[in-house]
Amino acid sequence: MFNNDKFPPAPNFYAEWKSIYFEPIPNSGEKITILIVIKTNDKKINVFDALHPTVIDSLYGSKSSSFQGLIKLIKSNILKNDGYSNIDGVSGSVWHSALSENLNGIIRQALYKSASLGSAALKSLFDDEDAGIENEQVDKRWSKRIKTAVLDLDSSYENSFDLKIPVGRDIRIACGFHTSRYTAKFNVCTSQTIIRMKSNLVDLQILDTNNISSRYDLILQMPTDEDLQVTPKVLARMKENVEMLKREISSKSNINIFTCNNEIEGAGRIFEMLKAS
Incomplete structure (x- = not known):
C-alpha cells in the first residue's frame, strides 16, 4: 500500500537535554528558561542560549549587558560541573531523551518543548504580521x-x-x-x-x-x-x-x-x- 521510498529515514541522532531556569526574584516561583544543556552519546556536555539578545533587551533594558554577563557565568559553571549548576537562583529540569537528524534539531526541539520565553518572543517577533x-x-x-x-x-x-x-x-x-x-x-x-x-x-x-x-x-x-x-x-x-x-x-x-x-x-x-x- 505504501511506497517506502516516499518516507524520510528515521532520525538516528540521539541525545539528552534539559532546561536551565533562572529565578529573577528569589523564592518567587517565577522562572525563566535561560539555557539548554545537551548531553550527547559520548557524554559530552554542550550548553546553548535559550534567550535571543533581542528578548534580553526587552526584559532588562539598560541592565541587559549585566544579565548577559550573568548567563555567561552560569554557562561556565555548568560546563565545569558536568551539566549541573551550583549557583543560587539557578535550577534545572530532568533530563529528556530525544531523537533528531543532528544536534541542531535536538536543540530546537528542546527550545520549543521547554516553552522558553525566548521561543515565544521570537515567534511573535518573526511570525506575527x-x-x-x-x-x-x-x-x-x-x-x-x-x-x-x-x-x-x-x-x-x-x-x-x-x-x-x-x-x-x-x-x-x-x-x-x-x-x-x-x-x-x-x-x-x-x-x-x-x-x-x-x-x-x-x-x-x-x-x-x-x-x-x-x-x-x-x-x-x-x-x-x-x-x-x-x-x-x-x-x-x-x-x-x-x-x-x-x-x-x-x-x-x-x-x-x-x-x-x-x-x-x-x-x-x-x-x-x-x-x-
Missing part, C-alpha cells in the same frame, strides 16, 4: 547598543547619535548616527521588517539628494546561520528580503546596506566609514 510596535522597540534597542559600543571606543561622538536632520522647510529625518561625512540608520532584520527597511532607505535617498553627508548606511543586525532560535525558513526569507533591497539600491553608489551580527561589528562599520569618507 502585527508585530510592528515590537519591531520598532527592537530597532531602538539595537540603536542604543551600537551607540554604547561606539562611545566605549570614542566618546567624542556622543552628539552624533539620535538626530533629526532638517531637510527643506518643515521636514526632519531621524538618523541613528550622523556627521557631515557619514550618516546611518539602524534596523534589526526580521521577516516582518521589509516595509520599515524600505522606508529607511527612502530617508537615506532624500538625505543623499540634499547632500547632507558623503556616504550612507542602513546597518542591519542579522541572525547568523548558526542561530538556533531562528528557523532556516525564516532566515532564508530575511536574506531574500535583504538581497532584494540591495538590488533596488545598487545604482545609488553613496548608499549601502551593511549586515552584521552584533553591535561590535556595527560600531566597527561606523568607524570604517568615517575613516573612508
